[in-house]
Amino acid sequence: MTHLAELTDKEIETLEIMLYWVRQGERSKTRIYMLTANKLKISPVTVKTRLSRLRSKYERVLETASEYRGWQQRFYQLTGGKFNPLSRSGKGLKK
Numbered sequence: 001m002t003h004l005a006e007l008t009d010k011e012i013e014t015l016e017i018m019l020y021w022v023r024q025g026e027r028s029k030t031r032i033y034m035l036t037a038n039k040l041k042i043s044p045v046t047v048k049t050r051l052s053r054l055r056s057k058y059e060r061v062l063e064t065a066s067e068y069r070g071w072q073q074r075f076y077q078l079t080g081g082k083f084n085p086l087s088r089s090g091k092g093l094k095k
Contacts, residue, residue, distance in 0.1 A: 005057070005061045007054070010050065011050060011054055013040070014036060014040065014047060014050050014051070015054075017035075017036045017039050017040065018032055018036050018047075021035050021036065030044075033047045033048060068086065071086060072084055072086045072087070
C-alpha cells in the first residue's frame with residue numbers, strides 16, 4: 001500500500017522539468033506546461049493530467065494521515081496513554 005503515496009518516476013521527472021523552467025524565469029503556467037511537454041515529447045494535456053492526478057494523490061494522503069492521527073488520539077485518550085495499537089514506537093500492549 002505504501003506505493004500509493006510515493007511519486008512515480010514520471011511524476012518526479014515532470015516536476016523537475018517544470019522546476020527547471022521556473023528557475024529559468026518562466027512565470028506563465030500555460031507556457032511552463034507547453035515547455036515541459038515539449039521537453040518530455042508529450043502533449044501539454046498529459047502534463048496537466050499528471051499534475052491533476054498528483055494533486056489528488058496528495059489530498060488522499062493528507063486525508064488518510066489526518067484520519068489515522070484521529071484514531072491514534074482516541075486510543076491514547078481512552079486508555080489514559082497506556083495503549084495505542086497504531087503506535088510505531090513499539091510501546092503497544094505487551095502479551
